[in-house]
Amino acid sequence: MIEIKKRWTRWLAVTLFAGVALGAIAAFTDNVPLLLGEIGKARADRSVWSQMAEFVSLLTDAGWAWAATAVGVGWMVSAGIRPRTGLLVGALAGFVALTAATIVFYGINLLVGGDFYWVQVLFWWARSLLLGLPLGAMGAVIRRPPAGILAALVVPVGAVLNIIVLPPPPDSRVASTVVLTVCGGAAAATLLILVRAVQARRLQGTSTG
Numbered sequence: 001m002i003e004i005k006k007r008w009t010r011w012l013a014v015t016l017f018a019g020v021a022l023g024a025i026a027a028f029t030d031n032v033p034l035l036l037g038e039i040g041k042a043r044a045d046r047s048v049w050s051q052m053a054e055f056v057s058l059l060t061d062a063g064w065a066w067a068a069t070a071v072g073v074g075w076m077v078s079a080g081i082r083p084r085t086g087l088l089v090g091a092l093a094g095f096v097a098l099t100a101a102t103i104v105f106y107g108i109n110l111l112v113g114g115d116f117y118w119v120q121v122l123f124w125w126a127r128s129l130l131l132g133l134p135l136g137a138m139g140a141v142i143r144r145p146p147a148g149i150l151a152a153l154v155v156p157v158g159a160v161l162n163i164i165v166l167p168p169p170p171d172s173r174v175a176s177t178v179v180l181t182v183c184g185g186a187a188a189a190t191l192l193i194l195v196r197a198v199q200a201r202r203l204q205g206t207s208t209g
Contacts, residue, residue, distance in 0.1 A: 011077040015093045018073050019100030022060060026101070027108035029057035034112060043171050055174040059181070062166070064159040066101065070094035070132045071155055074139020086140040094136020098128035145200060152193045156186035 032053035033039050038046045043054070059065055074090030081089060102124045141151040163182045168175035 011089065011093065012096075014076055015073045015096045016100050018069050019097035020104050022066065022069050022097075023101035023104030024108060025056065026060040026065075027105040027112075029053040029060065031109065031112045032057075043169070044173050051174055054172060055178060058168050058172070058174065058178045062159075062162055062182075064155065064162040064182075066098060067131070067135050067158055068155045069097055069101065070135035071139040071142075071151075073097045074136035075142050076139075078140035078143060083140075083144055086143070087137045090140030091133040091137040094134075094139065095128055095132035097136070098132040099125060102128055145197075149193065149197045153190060156189040156193070159186045 030053075033041075033046060033050045036047060036050060038050050046054075071094070073093040073096075077093045078086035078090045102121065106121050106124075135154075138151045138154055142148040159182050163179055168178045172178075
């Protein structure tokens with residue numbers, strides 16, 4: 001019983017940390033121009049600090065980053081758990097992480113005087129429920145070959161599609177850097193996933209033989 005309690009406490013801590021970190025970073029970087037009094041300036045004329053914050057903001061505000069968080073916590077909390085239980089725990093972790101991120105994001109916006117609309121909060125909470133559960137479960141599936149390979153590819157493929165469908169604003173000085181970062185990271189992640197899949201298959205073949 002004590003071991004189970006420790007495991008659930010660890011699961012909750014990891015999940016909340018990931019969600020709070022995502023929401024806090026996204027909200028803070030969104031509001032750096034407001035905090036520096038540069039809202040009236042064109043994006044290209046803002047300070048270096050605003051440009052750096054915008055780079056991080058364009059990454060953490062993207063849908064793929066939130067999806068990656070849900071998948072990531074689902075993968076982390078499902079370690080050492082039976083497959084069916086892992087799916088359930090991973091799904092709950094994805095939902096809780098995105099819910100925490102949403103609350104923190106809009107909470108910080110409210111504190112710094114940014115935009116705050118209850119309709120948006122409820123909308124994104126519903127999205128956390130609708131998408132967080134399957135994405136968290138998908139993270140748990142990563143540990144279950146061969147389906148795990150496809151599950152692991154969801155984030156890098158989704159990141160590239162996200163950047164194609166919703167590219168950074170063209171007037172941003174960091175737009176091209178964001179595109180290169182996302183596409184480069186996605187390519188590296190895809191290569192790593194495929195290499196590890198081949199290695200795992202070889203090890204399995206060796207042990208079977």
